[in-house]
Amino acid sequence: MEYDCIVIGGGPAGLAAAIEAKDNGADKVCVIERDRELGGILNQCIHNGFGLHEFNEELTGPEYAAKFIDEVYKRDIDIFLNTMVIDLTKDKEVTALGDNGLIKLKGKSVVLAMGCRERTAGAIGVKGFRPAGVYNAGMAQRLINMEGYLVGKEVVIYGSGDIGLIMARRMTLEGAKVKAVVEIMPHSSGLNRNIHQCLNDFNIPLLLSHKVTEIHGKNRVEGVTIAKVDDKFNEIDGTREYISCDTLLLSVGLIPENEISQKANVSIDLRTRGAYVDSNMQTEIPGIFSCGNVLHVHDIVDFVTRESRIAGKNAARFARGELNNSKYIDVYAGDKLIYVIPQKIALDDENGALICFRSKNIYRNPTVKIYSNDKLIKQKKYKIIVPSEMIQIHLKYDYIKDLEGNIMVDIEGEKND
């Protein structure tokens, strides 16, 4: 079967991309989703706080997803559920396995929107057995919020990413005792408001600069040993403390799920662990686009939607043979940034470019400065920039059309802990 645009993944990124591709003239569009329904991770994120940018109201995850799912079903878009893509070639041939057995599709364009997965216990190297009761926070979230199982009664959470914080509140509401959230960094990697409304509201201690040194228990978790760490994350002698618990939730980071991308020879940036893309969200393989958490891990779904619309729109333009940019410059992250997306900007594109980045540290009253060949082309002041919050800045066509040198994005301001 032939499509103008094949979208791999039916979460927030894939849904926004599919709608936008269809509305921009891609005649035949399909979405391939491995779960039994559309919506992706939003279906298990039952808390509120989604959609402030997009809808100017606070929605829960399933409500945010429902708005896009409705829009997809209103359009003539083919949906493959319970279907997992197992191969993709650089010629945009997709092989997938699902309810109808093995299917082969060919796309004029492909949008990669597979999302990310959680880092597991193996990635953080904690001593001890692997008893029952060690869960990734997102896995526990799915079990509680969709399958109806409470995974434990006395809980320690390792890692203070947003999923960990949200799960601390969720488990507390369901009657579990959350004894502590343990974070190895001197600051939380979650949003401030989640520390406030998920931990402080329920008097759950947040132990910064601490790590879990050992998991106790053979068949079921019986407790964990934690210890303070120095600024090089080494354990400080004499600070060990035992906490009894039956469950350890891990919220220790997310990894873009790019195995399918790599089958099509899409090259991966080691900092984002997602594809190299240009300002049209096109990877280095023509006609293959990438957006959402498979490109880089986001903290706000509204930003995923914004980025994915760019991918969908340009996938449609590519399918119609109307994406013909020829002038590109590279984009570099300054010393104070972890990364910047996109890695390349098409100068001759009237849509301009959406720049996304994360800082390495906390800055108060900083200015973001964007340079081309050492010349300042745009600056923007912020009250605060923290590593847990991605920043997006749109560069209009007028700013970039006449640029010649590469772009460098950096933060000017005093580091603040």
Place this chain on the structure above:
Amino acid sequence: MIRDITCIACPLGCEIKVEDTENGYLITGYTCKKGKDYALQEITDPRRILTSTVAVEDGVLKVLPVKTDKAIPKDMLLKCMEEINKIKAKAPIYVGQVIKENILNTGANLVATRNLAKKE
């Protein structure tokens, strides 16, 4: 007395200070009207939207996500959870459907936050 409040109105999480003065509350550090309103609310009558799940009969899933359609007093959160845990909804259910009216006289309705089809 000065109280520090982290705003939860949006992901920015502004650090707001509320000072008790002779002329009423002096609120500083907010960056929008929502933040100022939240700070005043937080020190006079703290409220939260409650989100949870209720058990479902005959649904494609065993549980249905729900929320209070407005913020309820913070000290009612756990009491409302006890009430929520008694509820058994019946599929099919539509997003926005009222599952429990005026839960524990908070003035808030408990509403479904997704469609949940009946099990075939």
